[in-house]
Amino acid sequence: MHETDMTKALILTIKDWAESQPQPSQIEKVHLVVGKFTCVEPVSLQFAFEVQTRNTFLEGVELVIKDIPLIAFCHGCQEEYRPEIGLQYSCPDCHSPMEDIRSGRELKIDHIEYSIKNVGAVREPPLLTNN
Amino acid sequence: MHQTFDAAIELNLLHANQDGANHNRDRFDRWGITCLNIMSSPGAGKTVLLEKTLAALQDKLSMAVIEGDMTTELDADRLRQYNVPVIPINTGRSCHLDSKMVAGGIHTLEHQCNPETIDLVLVENVGNLVCPAEFEVGEHAKVALLSVTEGEDKPLKYPVMFQEADCLLITKIDLAPYLDIDIERIISNVRQMNPNVAIFTVSAKTEVGLDLWFNWLLNQVNK
Numbered sequence: 001m002h003e004t005d006m007t008k009a010l011i012l013t014i015k016d017w018a019e020s021q022p023q024p025s026q027i028e029k030v031h032l033v034v035g036k037f038t039c040v041e042p043v044s045l046q047f048a049f050e051v052q053t054r055n056t057f058l059e060g061v062e063l064v065i066k067d068i069p070l071i072a073f074c075h076g077c078q079e080e081y082r083p084e085i086g087l088q089y090s091c092p093d094c095h096s097p098m099e100d101i102r103s104g105r106e107l108k109i110d111h112i113e114y115s116i117k118n119v120g121a122v123r124e125p126p127l128l129t130n131n
Numbered sequence: 132m133h134q135t136f137d138a139a140i141e142l143n144l145l146h147a148n149q150d151g152a153n154h155n156r157d158r159f160d161r162w163g164i165t166c167l168n169i170m171s172s173p174g175a176g177k178t179v180l181l182e183k184t185l186a187a188l189q190d191k192l193s194m195a196v197i198e199g200d201m202t203t204e205l206d207a208d209r210l211r212q213y214n215v216p217v218i219p220i221n222t223g224r225s226c227h228l229d230s231k232m233v234a235g236g237i238h239t240l241e242h243q244c245n246p247e248t249i250d251l252v253l254v255e256n257v258g259n260l261v262c263p264a265e266f267e268v269g270e271h272a273k274v275a276l277l278s279v280t281e282g283e284d285k286p287l288k289y290p291v292m293f294q295e296a297d298c299l300l301i302t303k304i305d306l307a308p309y310l311d312i313d314i315e316r317i318i319s320n321v322r323q324m325n326p327n328v329a330i331f332t333v334s335a336k337t338e339v340g341l342d343l344w345f346n347w348l349l350n351q352v353n354k
Contacts, residue, residue, distance in 0.1 A: 013140070116134070
């Protein structure tokens with residue numbers, strides 16, 4: 001269950017981001033990009049995120065995971081191909097080994113969707129001082 | 132009014148572990164230490180390989196071991212007989228070593244000996260073919276073991292580990308005559324995804340093939 005550790009790291013990163021914001025923000029969605037050629041199981045990550053964010057400022061935040069396929073480039077054929085994970089990694093045409101992975105190793109916190117908390121309250125003080 | 136904003140983060144999920152691994156590697160580099168991360172499934176023969184390695188190379192290299200074990204010090208006790216610093220790290224319920232745990236091990240090592248006198252640190256990871264492959268600890272090279280009893284298909288099923296390895300030891304080959312195992316098939320399955328990996332077929336019991344592994348190790352240290 002290394003997804004548990006990864007989720008801890010994810011929550012810390014989001015917390016750091018939230019604390020660095022000039023205005024208190026309400027996080028709505030966290031978008032991850034996870035390649036198929038990693039040791040990460042999206043379902044486990046979703047589960048760990050849900051459990052670890054209970055009763056925290058991230059409770060109810062949606063974790064959106066984008067799956068990225070494994071794509072390799074065969075230099076002999078000058079073509080991309082999709083290796084079949086668990087079965088065959090070499091080029092299906094010329095059988096050259098998989099040497100150049102173009103995608104599938106991603107493990108990225110891509111972006112965060114958020115709204116600003118109490119927009120009215122934040123805007124009011126300058127108006128009051130102007131008056 | 133409800134307005135949603137987007138903030139690009141673009142950070143690796145494991146960036147904290149990666150930063151820690153880079154920090155560990157910098158420390159090893161400053162001391163002139165080569166560090167190897169040794170990984171396999173449970174029972175593939177990591178500890179006995181280390182025993183043979185410590186015994187064979189103790190006149191040539193000054194070595195230390197950082198020993199990851201989920202709950203016990205059984206492996207560490209076996210290795211202490213070879214009069215090298217052995218730093219046990221109990222990972223608790225975690226299924227892999229991470230760079231923070233190894234940083235703790237390095238800290239302990241510094242208090243046990245002068246790290247500048249050490250040539251090689253062997254990190255024995257927790258037995259597991261999945262998680263350790265994603266968590267760098269500060270190593271200069273990754274060594275994977277696969278015993279002949281595990282079957283030819285394991286590299287296909289656990290590809291990240293075998294794709295990342297710089298060296299693969301196919302272990303327990305003394306058992307091959309008693310098994311329906313095709314060693315060439317193991318090798319071709321690994322080479323499909325990692326054509327440049329150094330592969331040695333060894334038996335720690337009969338010591339066949341170990342000299343090639345020792346040479347590879349010495350070359351890593353002298354790099």
